[in-house]
Amino acid sequence: MDRLAAIRFNNSAKSYYFSTTLDLIKGDKVVVETIRGLELGEVIADLKDMSEFNLNTELKEVKRRANRADLEVYEINKIKAEKSFQICKEIVSESGLDMRMISCEYTLDASKVIFMYTADERVDFRELLKKLAAVFKCRIELRQIGPRDKAKVIGGLGTCGLPLCCNSFLGEFDGVSINMAKNQLLAINIDKISGACGRLLCCLKYEDEAYTELKKKFPKIGSRVNYDGKSVKVVGLNVISDLVKIDDNGNISFIGLDEIEKEAKPHNNENRHKKEEREFSKKPRNKDALKRTEQPLESQSKKTASTTKQNPSHRPHHNNHKKHHPKGNNTNGRN
Numbered sequence: 001m002d003r004l005a006a007i008r009f010n011n012s013a014k015s016y017y018f019s020t021t022l023d024l025i026k027g028d029k030v031v032v033e034t035i036r037g038l039e040l041g042e043v044i045a046d047l048k049d050m051s052e053f054n055l056n057t058e059l060k061e062v063k064r065r066a067n068r069a070d071l072e073v074y075e076i077n078k079i080k081a082e083k084s085f086q087i088c089k090e091i092v093s094e095s096g097l098d099m100r101m102i103s104c105e106y107t108l109d110a111s112k113v114i115f116m117y118t119a120d121e122r123v124d125f126r127e128l129l130k131k132l133a134a135v136f137k138c139r140i141e142l143r144q145i146g147p148r149d150k151a152k153v154i155g156g157l158g159t160c161g162l163p164l165c166c167n168s169f170l171g172e173f174d175g176v177s178i179n180m181a182k183n184q185l186l187a188i189n190i191d192k193i194s195g196a197c198g199r200l201l202c203c204l205k206y207e208d209e210a211y212t213e214l215k216k217k218f219p220k221i222g223s224r225v226n227y228d229g230k231s232v233k234v235v236g237l238n239v240i241s242d243l244v245k246i247d248d249n250g251n252i253s254f255i256g257l258d259e260i261e262k263e264a265k266p267h268n269n270e271n272r273h274k275k276e277e278r279e280f281s282k283k284p285r286n287k288d289a290l291k292r293t294e295q296p297l298e299s300q301s302k303k304t305a306s307t308t309k310q311n312p313s314h315r316p317h318h319n320n321h322k323k324h325h326p327k328g329n330n331t332n333g334r335n
Contacts, residue, residue, distance in 0.1 A: 029066035
């Protein structure tokens with residue numbers, strides 16, 4: 001019965017899955033076939049039943065349990081890779097290509113050698129491939145990797161003093177943004193929040209969700225709260241210690257979250273004016289007045305002219321008023 005085996009290569013953090021009918025245990029060395037070719041891997045967990053997983057693709061099978069000859073060839077290939085790496089660096093330097101070599105690996109059967117490098121721009125290495133093939137007499141693969149992958153391959157120590165996460169246990173890189181540093185109230189100092197790869201620290205992702213949840217019970221920075229009968233401004237937070245940093249007319253202090261009220265009463269003229277504007281907008285208005293103000297200017301002028309024509313008493317008074325309106329005429333417009 002086929003079972004699922006998690007296998008890791010070259011002590012990397014990422015694992016790959018294969019099917020097997022062999023009775024393997026954690027720590028066994030096995031030979032498998034990958035897209036690179038034959039490789040030596042290590043079983044990193046106990047085997048699991050295939051029925052526990054809903055797999056859409058067919059897994060490759062483990063070729064065999066590694067024997068002494070496989071282990072010896074693997075060690076020989078590691079020594080060959082070190083020498084090949086130095087030869088490749090010299091050829092790259094002679095070719096004048098702007099690329100920095102990172103590592104070199106051989107497949108178990110030494111039918112293929114893989115060189116990893118970094119470069120700021122795309123490199124035309126067609127001539128380099130010809131030179132390398134003439135020296136090594138096997139298939140050559142040149143793979144360009146990014147800064148994060150470089151740190152994962154080389155390894156090192158982080159700012160915490162521990163081995164790099166990407167080199168020790170991270171299988172895949174999570175997306176990290178500058179907003180995560182802001183959410184955790186960290187000073188936006190790129191040098192301090194960047195890792196060995198020059199990119200943002202992967203560990204910013206670890207606590208981001210916890211900070212987002214904890215900050216829900218805190219007032220927002222820049223808001224005002226009531227403390228000791230006064231309205232004060234929130235200028236900072238200490239989420240871990242449940243402290244709020246306040247500004248009381250220039251006096252900066254930390255107080256406990258339970259000592260403040262989250263909503264402050266209106267404290268200045270600006271708030272009072274805004275409140276009056278809201279109350280004014282809620283008052284009912286005269287519908288007829290509203291209609292008059294909404295009418296176009298042209299229609300209002302026509303209506304005024306019509307009213308003036310019907311009611312002569314609204315006409316402007318002239319010195320010769322009696323001449324146009326002889327005695328006995330009806331000034332109200334009736335005949």
